[in-house]
Amino acid sequence: MATTTTTMATAKHAALRASQAALLVCDVQERFRPILCGGESAVAATRLAVRGACALDVPVVVTEQYPKALGRTVPEVRECLPDGTRTYEKLRFSMCTEDVREELRRLQVSSVLLCGVEAHVCVVQTALDLLRAGVDVHLLVDAVTSQRSLDRAVAVRRMLRAGCVPTTVEMALFEMLGEASGDTFKAISKLVREGRPSSPSEFACM
Numbered sequence: 001m002a003t004t005t006t007t008m009a010t011a012k013h014a015a016l017r018a019s020q021a022a023l024l025v026c027d028v029q030e031r032f033r034p035i036l037c038g039g040e041s042a043v044a045a046t047r048l049a050v051r052g053a054c055a056l057d058v059p060v061v062v063t064e065q066y067p068k069a070l071g072r073t074v075p076e077v078r079e080c081l082p083d084g085t086r087t088y089e090k091l092r093f094s095m096c097t098e099d100v101r102e103e104l105r106r107l108q109v110s111s112v113l114l115c116g117v118e119a120h121v122c123v124v125q126t127a128l129d130l131l132r133a134g135v136d137v138h139l140l141v142d143a144v145t146s147q148r149s150l151d152r153a154v155a156v157r158r159m160l161r162a163g164c165v166p167t168t169v170e171m172a173l174f175e176m177l178g179e180a181s182g183d184t185f186k187a188i189s190k191l192v193r194e195g196r197p198s199s200p201s202e203f204a205c206m
Contacts (some may be wrong), residue, residue, distance in 0.1 A: 016138055016167075018176040022109040023053040023199040025062045026095050026123050028118025036117060043074055044142035044197035045169045046115050050080045051195065052173040055187045059107050062087045063095045065122060068112045092093030093122045096129040104135070111136040114164075114174055115143035120155035127159045140173055142197065170196065 028046050033039050053060050062073060064087055072078065073087065090097050095116075104112075112130060114137055116123050123144055127137050139159055146152040160166055167175070173188050 004073055016111055016113075016136075016165075016172060016175045018056040018058050019158055020109055020202060021111045021113060021138075021176065022104065022107055023058055023060045023113045024095055024115070024126065025050065025060060025073070025077065026114065027063055027065040027070070027118075028074055028077055028116050029064055029067065030074055032070065032117050032147075033074055035147050035154055036145050038145050041075060041197040042115075042143055042145040043116070044195060045140065047076045047080055048195035048197065049113065049140055049143055049169045049172075050077055051191050052169065052188055053113075054080065054082050055184060055191065056173070056176050058176065059061060059109075060085050061095070061100060061103055063097075063100065063116075063122075064089050065093070066091055079113075085152055094125040094129045095122065096126060096133070101133075109135070111138060113138045113140055113167075115140040115169075117144070118146040118151070118155075119144045120146050120151040124155045124159055127164050128162060131163050137164040138167050140169050140172060141166055142168045164201050 007206065025046060032044065036042060050060055060082055060086060062081065064073060067089055088099050090098060112135055114123065114127060127139065130137050141156060144156065146155065170192050173192065177185055177188055179185065
């Protein structure tokens, strides 16, 4: 119990720094889209997260769960990915395949921003794997969803209890930005104004 308390305290007080972070986009794929709770809002939030990460030079790691059956990453997100971004195909539910683990080691990140679907399967297993590996997980709650609102709500609560830091895409971008000056601030502000998604009532319950 003492170990769990220490881990949660450390994660909840971890500062989010662009130079030490990566954005993980978990399985935001075409076949999921029409059946997700608040799916369009989650896709819009994910697109904003990717565009913001690009503006802040935060690397992006993308996975796709069995794309032969579930399709590719939705086009609104795929078209915003930085040049050279690799998409990792997987059958394991967690994003933390050996290839992804190796990429995170290469990037030398201490924190990740996590978004994607489904919250109660692939996202929660990814979060738990990352926490066990000592990585601070900042959960983008407006860019995480499932087919059923109950599954999403329970998954989010479980991740927060495990030690994830709750945040939103806009909150995380401005936290990494740090100050209201310069061209990057102007770029992020413009992205937020143009890309801020709606907030369906289902997402209010964490």
